[in-house]
Amino acid sequence: MPAPTSAAGTREAQQDVPVRRPRRSWRPSPYWWYLLPGGIGFAAIIGVPFVLNIWYSLHRWKGGNAPKRFVGLENYQNLMQDEQFWLSFQNSVSMIVAMVIVPTLIGLVLAAVLFDYVGKHFGSRTASFLRATYYLPQILPVSVAGILWNWVLNSQTGAVNEILRGLGVDSPPNWLGDPGTAMPSVMLVLIWMQIGYPTVIFMSALQRVDPELYEAAELDGAGWWRRFRAITLPQIKPETFVVSLTCTIAALKVFAPIYVLTRGGPEASTLVPSYYSFLNFFDKSKVGYGSAIATVLTVVIIVVALVIQLFQNLSAKREEEGR
Amino acid sequence: MATVTTAPRTATPTASPGRTKRRTRTVGQWVVLAVTVIVGVLMLAPFVIMLLNAFKSPADYSANGPLTLPESLYFDGLGTFWERVGFETKLWNSVWTSALVALFAVVVSLLNAYALGVGRVRGRLWIVALFLLANMLPQEMLVYPLFTMMQSIGLNNSPWSIVLIFTVIQAAFGTYLLASVLGSFPPALLEAAALDGAGRWRMLWSIVYPVVRPTMSVLLIFFFIWTWNEFFIPLVMLTTNDTQTVPIALASLQGDRMLDVPTLNAGTLVSLVPTLVFFLLFQRTLTRGVTAGAVK
Numbered sequence: 001m002p003a004p005t006s007a008a009g010t011r012e013a014q015q016d017v018p019v020r021r022p023r024r025s026w027r028p029s030p031y032w033w034y035l036l037p038g039g040i041g042f043a044a045i046i047g048v049p050f051v052l053n054i055w056y057s058l059h060r061w062k063g064g065n066a067p068k069r070f071v072g073l074e075n076y077q078n079l080m081q082d083e084q085f086w087l088s089f090q091n092s093v094s095m096i097v098a099m100v101i102v103p104t105l106i107g108l109v110l111a112a113v114l115f116d117y118v119g120k121h122f123g124s125r126t127a128s129f130l131r132a133t134y135y136l137p138q139i140l141p142v143s144v145a146g147i148l149w150n151w152v153l154n155s156q157t158g159a160v161n162e163i164l165r166g167l168g169v170d171s172p173p174n175w176l177g178d179p180g181t182a183m184p185s186v187m188l189v190l191i192w193m194q195i196g197y198p199t200v201i202f203m204s205a206l207q208r209v210d211p212e213l214y215e216a217a218e219l220d221g222a223g224w225w226r227r228f229r230a231i232t233l234p235q236i237k238p239e240t241f242v243v244s245l246t247c248t249i250a251a252l253k254v255f256a257p258i259y260v261l262t263r264g265g266p267e268a269s270t271l272v273p274s275y276y277s278f279l280n281f282f283d284k285s286k287v288g289y290g291s292a293i294a295t296v297l298t299v300v301i302i303v304v305a306l307v308i309q310l311f312q313n314l315s316a317k318r319e320e321e322g323r
Numbered sequence: 324m325a326t327v328t329t330a331p332r333t334a335t336p337t338a339s340p341g342r343t344k345r346r347t348r349t350v351g352q353w354v355v356l357a358v359t360v361i362v363g364v365l366m367l368a369p370f371v372i373m374l375l376n377a378f379k380s381p382a383d384y385s386a387n388g389p390l391t392l393p394e395s396l397y398f399d400g401l402g403t404f405w406e407r408v409g410f411e412t413k414l415w416n417s418v419w420t421s422a423l424v425a426l427f428a429v430v431v432s433l434l435n436a437y438a439l440g441v442g443r444v445r446g447r448l449w450i451v452a453l454f455l456l457a458n459m460l461p462q463e464m465l466v467y468p469l470f471t472m473m474q475s476i477g478l479n480n481s482p483w484s485i486v487l488i489f490t491v492i493q494a495a496f497g498t499y500l501l502a503s504v505l506g507s508f509p510p511a512l513l514e515a516a517a518l519d520g521a522g523r524w525r526m527l528w529s530i531v532y533p534v535v536r537p538t539m540s541v542l543l544i545f546f547f548i549w550t551w552n553e554f555f556i557p558l559v560m561l562t563t564n565d566t567q568t569v570p571i572a573l574a575s576l577q578g579d580r581m582l583d584v585p586t587l588n589a590g591t592l593v594s595l596v597p598t599l600v601f602f603l604l605f606q607r608t609l610t611r612g613v614t615a616g617a618v619k
Contacts, residue, residue: 029438029443029444029445030523031437031441031443031444031523032438032442032444033438034434034435034437034438034442034523034527035434035438035439035444035450037431037434038431038435038491038494039435041431041487041490041491041494042453042454042457042491042495044472044491045465045469046457046460046465046491046495048468048472049464049466049467049468049469049472050460050464050465052467052468053464053467056467056468063467110359110362113355113358114359117355118356118359121352121356122352122356130359130360130362130363132606133363133366133367134366136366136367136370136602137366139552139601139602139609140595140598140599141551141552141569141570141573141594141595142554143554143570143574144569144570144573144591144594144595144598145369146574147574147576147587147590147591148369148370148373148591150577151373151584151587151588151591152369152372157384157584158389159372159376162388162389162390163388163389163390166388166390192365192369195366249459252461253461255463255554255555256554259554259558260574260577273461274461274462274555277463278555281463281466281467281559287467291467294461294466294467295464297461297463298464301459301460301461302456302459305459
């Protein structure tokens, strides 16, 4: 997400107004009062739990009133040898493919086609109607969409297999129940859910591109593909970064689709870190272990976010120097 | 800067009105349109299949499969679902928690953003970064401590826990967004108000608030829908039937072996109707809102 560049200009202008006095003792800004409600809520709902979670991760604890035993880093050491833990992060890579890479690529093409092609030849209403269609899965509660797909893909009563049987396939695959097909099926559902988000963002990004750029390129005889590569892609680079950042974080955190579609199964083939920590918290009563997983996941997310942000800053810098 | 306030711009994606009609369209153009329409159909297909089967009788479904029109309209599935989950309770839980969260979170965001964007308190960049970080956190990181904390203050299994938790989580995002809008607030307006003797509180409500109201209404709608869709924390916090929200109620039906396909489909249908209505009402605001955080 873009760092809020706090309008440096206005700040300098403001400093000119009061006469500069020698610095005396620092007095708190009266605006601090306005941060009070938000600050207290933040401390209570995010700050304290954050610290507590780390504290829990250093204990062996069954939860509730059971005794807590301090074990230091033992939970983390165990994690390093836990195959399921590593598997869950491997599956995160599949989540990134399904929620970031594929939707962003499809979204880029769809947005460019809708904006620069359908919008021009068939009217902007057609384009925005199609955009709304693509966006629909995004606003549904994930669990509702998940239940729907769970039925569509169900091996016995599901729509897909009923259709396949109607076409003469004797034993259609058990999409979500077979370790071989579960992950690809989940990935397809996630792609379906995700496509709308990049499409909408990219379409709105294209609105700030000067239409004369396109017109000039068209007059010069540049085909659609040329225009896409030479104008569309570079122009909406900032949004591409934002989409990849937010979607990568979402992919690392993904929980609800897994919970409703497969519960991490079969044979842990769709296990993800967040579901694995949930499992330890509430099914296996290994609270300390679950907290350790959550802490590692948080660290991974922060590192990934920083790396993407760094990459964006570098690329923006390079662009500036290039001019 | 976030450009949520530029409403008219989004309404005119392609300029030059009237030009589109007179052009002759080539075959290639129709093919491209067809492809985009097919993508649209694929996106809608699960909904259509669900609609086809929500009003079928179980016998009809097992005889004719999922792709036929229902022989006759069958509302028992809907009735069964409604009664089994006590749908009106769930609906009401979802409505009031989401509405309160949206309202509280927008107010808290405005107060925070006023101090950060207009007040320019010390260390504001760090504070905004902290809020942003909080919004990125996986909820697993917070859930167990929150669970025990809510238990100790007697709010376990109470929808009020959802209100408290999500007010803070949504306000973290709202603060980030509004602070960046208010960071570029025209100082001339504020100076004029100060000359007229307005205090900070007065300034907030009669100068700043009217200017950022459009942004705030987008945030309000977003907070409502995000909270409505929340799954993980409500799943953990709300353990009994009378406290659950719509998404949790539907998910908890999943293991139910008694459930036939039409009932499941009817349940899915009524569970998405509220969001669907909301979507149709606020389609434009929503699409504007998604881009709010992204467009600089």
